[in-house]
Amino acid sequence: MPSLRDVAERAQVAVSTVSAALNGTRPVAAATKLRIEQAAAELGYRPNLLARGLQSKRTRILALLYPAPRGGFGLTEMQFATGAAEEARELGYHLLLSPENADPIEELRHLTGLGLVDGVLLMEVRLDDERVDFLTRAGVAFSMIGRTREPGPIDYADIDFAVTARDAVAHVAGLGHRKLAFFNHSTDAYAAQYGPAIRAGAELAGAAALAGIGYVDDFRPGSAEEGGRAFEALLSAHPDVTALAVMDDHVAVGVLAAVAARGWRVPRDLTLMLVLSSSRVAEMFRPRLTTMEPPSAELGRLGARLLIDRLEGRARSLGEGGPRQRLVPCRLVIGDSSGPPRRQVP
Amino acid sequence: MPSLRDVAERAQVAVSTVSAALNGTRPVAAATKLRIEQAAAELGYRPNLLARGLQSKRTRILALLYPAPRGGFGLTEMQFATGAAEEARELGYHLLLSPENADPIEELRHLTGLGLVDGVLLMEVRLDDERVDFLTRAGVAFSMIGRTREPGPIDYADIDFAVTARDAVAHVAGLGHRKLAFFNHSTDAYAAQYGPAIRAGAELAGAAALAGIGYVDDFRPGSAEEGGRAFEALLSAHPDVTALAVMDDHVAVGVLAAVAARGWRVPRDLTLMLVLSSSRVAEMFRPRLTTMEPPSAELGRLGARLLIDRLEGRARSLGEGGPRQRLVPCRLVIGDSSGPPRRQVP
Numbered sequence: 001m002p003s004l005r006d007v008a009e010r011a012q013v014a015v016s017t018v019s020a021a022l023n024g025t026r027p028v029a030a031a032t033k034l035r036i037e038q039a040a041a042e043l044g045y046r047p048n049l050l051a052r053g054l055q056s057k058r059t060r061i062l063a064l065l066y067p068a069p070r071g072g073f074g075l076t077e078m079q080f081a082t083g084a085a086e087e088a089r090e091l092g093y094h095l096l097l098s099p100e101n102a103d104p105i106e107e108l109r110h111l112t113g114l115g116l117v118d119g120v121l122l123m124e125v126r127l128d129d130e131r132v133d134f135l136t137r138a139g140v141a142f143s144m145i146g147r148t149r150e151p152g153p154i155d156y157a158d159i160d161f162a163v164t165a166r167d168a169v170a171h172v173a174g175l176g177h178r179k180l181a182f183f184n185h186s187t188d189a190y191a192a193q194y195g196p197a198i199r200a201g202a203e204l205a206g207a208a209a210l211a212g213i214g215y216v217d218d219f220r221p222g223s224a225e226e227g228g229r230a231f232e233a234l235l236s237a238h239p240d241v242t243a244l245a246v247m248d249d250h251v252a253v254g255v256l257a258a259v260a261a262r263g264w265r266v267p268r269d270l271t272l273m274l275v276l277s278s279s280r281v282a283e284m285f286r287p288r289l290t291t292m293e294p295p296s297a298e299l300g301r302l303g304a305r306l307l308i309d310r311l312e313g314r315a316r317s318l319g320e321g322g323p324r325q326r327l328v329p330c331r332l333v334i335g336d337s338s339g340p341p342r343r344q345v346p
Numbered sequence: 347m348p349s350l351r352d353v354a355e356r357a358q359v360a361v362s363t364v365s366a367a368l369n370g371t372r373p374v375a376a377a378t379k380l381r382i383e384q385a386a387a388e389l390g391y392r393p394n395l396l397a398r399g400l401q402s403k404r405t406r407i408l409a410l411l412y413p414a415p416r417g418g419f420g421l422t423e424m425q426f427a428t429g430a431a432e433e434a435r436e437l438g439y440h441l442l443l444s445p446e447n448a449d450p451i452e453e454l455r456h457l458t459g460l461g462l463v464d465g466v467l468l469m470e471v472r473l474d475d476e477r478v479d480f481l482t483r484a485g486v487a488f489s490m491i492g493r494t495r496e497p498g499p500i501d502y503a504d505i506d507f508a509v510t511a512r513d514a515v516a517h518v519a520g521l522g523h524r525k526l527a528f529f530n531h532s533t534d535a536y537a538a539q540y541g542p543a544i545r546a547g548a549e550l551a552g553a554a555a556l557a558g559i560g561y562v563d564d565f566r567p568g569s570a571e572e573g574g575r576a577f578e579a580l581l582s583a584h585p586d587v588t589a590l591a592v593m594d595d596h597v598a599v600g601v602l603a604a605v606a607a608r609g610w611r612v613p614r615d616l617t618l619m620l621v622l623s624s625s626r627v628a629e630m631f632r633p634r635l636t637t638m639e640p641p642s643a644e645l646g647r648l649g650a651r652l653l654i655d656r657l658e659g660r661a662r663s664l665g666e667g668g669p670r671q672r673l674v675p676c677r678l679v680i681g682d683s684s685g686p687p688r689r690q691v692p
Contacts, residue, residue, distance in 0.1 A: 038459070041454075042461035075420070078419050095442065097427060097442070109387045113386040115391075129669060
């Protein structure tokens, strides 16, 4: 078993320098540090990190906890994870990708009870989330990407739905539309207390009222086929709707098919936009759809940074120990699906 | 600082039972284990995992190493990661999501030199991959999702491109097509030694030859716009092509637009299929595209399992210590874009 001394000899430095380089107790020149790490790797010298963790009770490992996704993760969730991993890495931490079992609390007990992680980053946060209650009771440091109904003193990074809704409404109102419809996530997601659906719906309604334009959100299709049918039902009930925002990209597929089926064209006869879809998805449509693109990688990074700040006591100096809660709006990416309202033919 | 004894008292079990439950040294009834983990969590008892790692030189942590993706990761990469994380979790391991810096070798030195991980899972493997050389030299256990040009004795899980190509060709030949074209990834990806592009191209050519049908792969568009232009160029040079396989979903968008622009329809005038795209992407097209769907989550799971088997010495008994190399074909998911060849109008 190689010792610290073996590493020092191979790297041709003092033992204290090896210790400083591997434990980060004092600065070591980058080239020297590299030589030491190389020597340690070549010799298979390993126990330092663990010994350090044992001394400091710190492992510099964070866990990103997420439930098994219904219907698979999309690009947004991937960007939460890679953004958080990159931020953690840049700040000297490591991020575990921790899928929940059937019982998320059991998973949390496992992760935190055995001293593996310094803190937990929650993803896919529900309005009422038992994981939040557990972590709060257990006194484990954590932050959220997303937020519960009443986050209270908990750190989080989430979409600024108020600004996002205002920007979306300003976009369609600025083009001259007087009535906007919104196809929110299906009632399934509502049942699951999906915060983004609740908040997007509430904020769009508020923003439309403030802007003095009409707003309809009676329909919540959950698939392409339902999207096409919902579009026809929408026009029957509200023939004066000229702009439609859609939460689910598959629903947009069905809407476009229904638009074509009635001999309409986007944007001539309908302004169609996505809400919370990446521009990479929006540009796969023809015409390219306008979208309110979520700041996914940024939210992942922020969530990790808030957690690390708290672990390192920076939260106290920055915010008097209170919660740090960051809201970032979606970015309006205008595609080829936005235009002035169609001329109403009675 | 709570001790093992404190945990034992709170959980109302013997100290040796706590030790067994937390260290996994002998089986403990599930309910008892849960009670002990809960007690440990509530008391904030933490050092066991580290102490155990220090004793055994094992941390039960694996790292999934990946380069910063050009143009962002897609669903396939997300499924590699979540599949690997789930398999690791089920086998009692944890998976780090480890983005590479500019220098992947520096990242590997950091991960392996400091004793953080037991082994490494490589993703986005290039035909010649310096990470493979480093890990081999350093004697670190690792496996690959994907594979180098000559994997030699290294464990990997990859797509079975030969079977995938045979199935794709059988699908179009079975519909009566006599000439297939393939739009492979752009020359950029070739320059980057992207294995899937190289292997898919070679195997499709071979499968077409075996099936006795014509095959063209001169065009490698890299965007929707290039896809449309490449389609027109293809038809000029090879007017007898009636089936087209496409690697990049954005290129398929451009092909569909070009098909519509010339008054053609899919599948009446062209059978169009995706290669290595998920069915979730394929079903966003109208018509829904046929796709050879990659077994992404399965490959992620396999990669993790191969690595864990090797770490735990199972590889030896199963395969005489030799490499375990697993190939899984893509799954043909037939959409609404497959049909018999158009009638040739001279």
